Amino acid sequence: MRIFAQITLLLVMMFSMTGCWNQTELNEIGLISAIGIDRSGDRWIVSYQLINPSAISSGAGGAGKAGGSEAPIHVFSSTGPTLREAIDVSYTESARRLYFPHTDILVLGQQATEKGISEIMDFYWRNTYMRETVNVLVTNGQASELLKQLVPTERLPGAAIANILEKTDQFNGNYPSTKMYELAISLDSESQAAGVPQIELVGGPEAKVDSVDQLHKTSTRGKLKITGLSVFDKERRIGTLTRSESFGISWLTDKVSISTLSIPCPESNTEKEQFSFQSASAKTKVTPHKTANGYQMRVSVKVKGTISESHCHSNLTSLPILHAAQKEIEKVIKDYMEQGWEAAKRLKVDLPHFADKIHRKYPKDWQKLKDRWEEEEMQSLQLVLEVDATISQTGMSQTSFRETGALSRPLLISLVRAQKGKAAYEPIHSSYRVSMLSGSF
CATH class of the missing domain: 3.30.300.210 (Nutrient germinant receptor protein C, domain 3)
Structure with missing residues (x-):
């Protein structure tokens, strides 16, 4: 009995000390910030916005290469007859294992949406490593080109575009954002219809996509902007709504x-x-x-x-x-x-x-x-x-500024003098300011 207990204890210790046999080191992972899906004939084109960790950690990735700093992202594409094979082909030029759970946006190109997105939906819901909370957008051109465009003042374009969608929802509601699971629910409903924000590069006929090495300017001709709401009927895009x-x-x-x-x-x-x-x-x-x-x-x-x-x-x-x-x-x-x-x-x-x-x-x-x-x-x-x-x-004002007439001018003069320390507010101006205050109803 004692020997049996010792053998059992030995086996328990052996299995509890096996370690992480399938571990992946952080320096072997390539974090994907955004994905673009295009189509050319019968082949899928998948583009990736790969985060450059050295540029992010050094705090110098916000404006492309400037003074020896590195670009915050690297964009590349791979093709295949299916989405899964296109992703596998990407390892012919990626030294790191692509990691998708941190993806912020998914951009669908024009040809991909016109031919139908059922295969894209199936791929997203069949694979556990793809997030169903990713924000979905549509573009009239190639999704791969949009991924190359940086968003000024932001380091990661994918996260920046996701923030643009969030602020649009929060402050105006003109183009409501759509996540992958919301898109699936809408297309699977009785209506079988969905609206997806449309993003474009705007800035006139001379606007060009700035590469990650060119965005150290104070202003660029082209910029990314939400321009409409693309309408999907079942799995195909059929039109666009105005603001x-x-x-x-x-x-x-x-x-x-x-x-x-x-x-x-x-x-x-x-x-x-x-x-x-x-x-x-x-x-x-x-x-x-x-x-x-x-x-x-x-x-x-x-x-x-x-x-x-x-x-x-x-x-x-x-x-x-x-x-x-x-x-x-x-x-x-x-x-x-x-x-x-x-x-x-x-x-x-x-x-x-x-x-x-x-x-x-x-x-x-x-x-x-x-x-x-x-x-x-x-x-x-x-x-x-x-x-x-x-x-x-x-x-705080009962009437418009132009309607205050002559009273507004002495008020402004009094404010300027007070700021300079030459005079305090005069009683007439104080009473005027009080009269401008309006209450709640």
Whole structure:
């Protein structure tokens, strides 16, 4: 019995001291910041934005080679009949094992999207080392060319573009970002439609892609910019929405929180007089209803925000003017939603995903509708828009700067003198400043 216990203890010690037999050293890993997928005929072209760790660690990778520093990334491509083989071919020129979990963006080229992205979706969901939270973008040209473009002031272009998408979601909602798992859910829904941000190199006809060795300039002709929302029907890209149309879809799909709207001034006869309304919170609720003439979608939007700029002659703190301004905000939001819905009907693509809502509420009816949804039922669908806008604050000034007239000039002079230490604020100016303050409503 004692011998058996000793043998058992020896075996346990042997198995517990085997070590990491499949370990990979950090200096053998190549971190991928961005991936680009293009297509040429029947062959896939996969491009990689490989991070240069020595440039990042030295803190000198932000502007290409300058003063002996190294470029922060290295971009190269490989081809193959399948995506998996194209990635395997990359090891003929990569000395490191490519590591994909840190990938921030996936850019799809024009030919790849026009021929269908089902193979790309299958590859991403079949392999565990590919992140389904990667941000997906589309370009009208070659994805490989976009990966060569650096983003000024940022070291890693892939991470910088991901941050651009995040800030767009956070501050305006014009082009809502789409991650891989969101794209898969949208294309697998009853609507089988999705919107993906479109990124382009802009800057005029002379704009060229700056290589990683040329971006030590203070300004470049070309820059990367989100220019539209590419529309996918099933697996193929079929069109692009403008900013206004995309913004309307964002309102219809509850993807707007903080955003700025230019609103016509109430009681004004000219379009030049506008004020800026910055929403602080927004909520959209969509409810389907069955009527005698078909189906109806009731879209209810509640938005609350502040006035951040005004060129109006009227006093926005006056309750009648304030209520009129809120009505103008509601009209503008309704107009955006109508533009988005008309664009969806024009392309015959259910971007607001109304089909899913009908399917959930009327499952039996949906079985009769789904075969003719885009061609007939969606085109005759009635959209009822209800917007409730609330202005919580009008800012620190009751009227626009031009309306303050002669009072503004002595105030500015007093402020300048106070800064120089020549004079303090005079009582009239202090009372004027107090009169400019407006409260919350």
